[in-house]
Amino acid sequence: MSTPTYKSLNALMRHMRSCAGIDVRGSAHKRARAHMGYFHGYKGYRFSGSPARRIPYAGFDDLAAVVSFDSGLKALFYPLLMKLEMTMKNLALVELLEAADSSVLNDVYGRLMPGTKKNGRQGKLEVIHAGNQVLLERHRRGDRIVTHYYDAPGEVVPLWALFEVITLGHFGRLLEQLSSDALVRIADSWGVRRGNADLVPHLAFAITDLRNAVAHNGVVFDTRFASATIRKKVAGMLAREMGFEPALRLGFDTITDYLVLVVYLSAGLGFPKREVYRATTAYASRTDELRSRVPARVFDLIVHTDNRAKVRRLEAWVRAT
Numbered sequence: 001m002s003t004p005t006y007k008s009l010n011a012l013m014r015h016m017r018s019c020a021g022i023d024v025r026g027s028a029h030k031r032a033r034a035h036m037g038y039f040h041g042y043k044g045y046r047f048s049g050s051p052a053r054r055i056p057y058a059g060f061d062d063l064a065a066v067v068s069f070d071s072g073l074k075a076l077f078y079p080l081l082m083k084l085e086m087t088m089k090n091l092a093l094v095e096l097l098e099a100a101d102s103s104v105l106n107d108v109y110g111r112l113m114p115g116t117k118k119n120g121r122q123g124k125l126e127v128i129h130a131g132n133q134v135l136l137e138r139h140r141r142g143d144r145i146v147t148h149y150y151d152a153p154g155e156v157v158p159l160w161a162l163f164e165v166i167t168l169g170h171f172g173r174l175l176e177q178l179s180s181d182a183l184v185r186i187a188d189s190w191g192v193r194r195g196n197a198d199l200v201p202h203l204a205f206a207i208t209d210l211r212n213a214v215a216h217n218g219v220v221f222d223t224r225f226a227s228a229t230i231r232k233k234v235a236g237m238l239a240r241e242m243g244f245e246p247a248l249r250l251g252f253d254t255i256t257d258y259l260v261l262v263v264y265l266s267a268g269l270g271f272p273k274r275e276v277y278r279a280t281t282a283y284a285s286r287t288d289e290l291r292s293r294v295p296a297r298v299f300d301l302i303v304h305t306d307n308r309a310k311v312r313r314l315e316a317w318v319r320a321t
Contacts, residue, residue: 048222048301065293070221072286074214081211087269091189103158113177124177172204191268202231242317254304277318284311
């Protein structure tokens with residue numbers, strides 16, 4: 001009989017005891033281990049930020065507390081991010097329809113994308129091609145949002161059909177190709193100062209990786225989901241607009257910094273103040289709970305030392321808006 005290339009729950013628990021020094025045993029731990037998932041139960045949470053920063057768990061309860069903290073973050077962010085994505089797209093859609101004076105995709109491309117933005121005409125054509133690929137794939141699947149316009153005589157695909165099916169990442173790339181005037185219109189609708197209109201695409205990019213990690217149950221507490229560097233100008237804008245002191249650096253290397261971004265966008269997009277403030281207090285409560293459940297050596301690898309100061313500044317900003 002060949003050696004198994006997988007581990008049962010009991011074998012995983014033995015592995016955690018022998019190789020990681022985590023005291024995990026008994027039926028209660030086994031049930032809790034099953035609830036965490038095969039990967040998430042240990043592999044996904046054995047380090048913070050990079051594999052070199054191993055988290056020094058002493059017992060299974062420490063690990064369970066970190067998994068619970070991460071799950072709580074996803075539960076906090078999920079409704080806000082889904083609402084952000086929908087609102088950002090909808091408000092941009094309204095502005096682009098008015099600016100182009102048309103809903104026809106080719107009109108929008110021709111009138112609002114000058115072909116002089118990122119990567120010039122090639123960049124514009126790549127965005128158009130990617131959009132057409134998405135529409136084609138949805139048509140193959142029989143998606144009624146798309147098939148109606150291709151199958152009905154005389155119909156043309158409108159911009160809102162594309163916006164219904166593109167990803168947040170493609171949305172950001174489309175924004176990158178828009179004229180400066182179009183970006184100013186969108187900035188106004190998002191509650192962003194006109195002087196920062198060039199950052200509109202980068203605000204969409206900035207939440208894309210977090211949104212995908214949350215939606216697909218990835219690990220989020222240490223921002224390992226980030227696949228691209230967020231423009232320093234975005235961090236600088238947030239610091240200026242929200243009154244962060246230079247000592248409270250926003251580098252998007254902590255989940256707290258992403259909370260700052262999500263709160264800023266939520267407030268600018270007109271979310272109820274109570275809802276936005278509740279997100280900041282819920283985040284503070286979750287970090288306090290983690291602090292009470294794990295040793296300091298574990299907590300310090302999970303939550304950065306400037307967390308409380310950033311959350312206090314964030315709460316003050318929300319109260320003042």
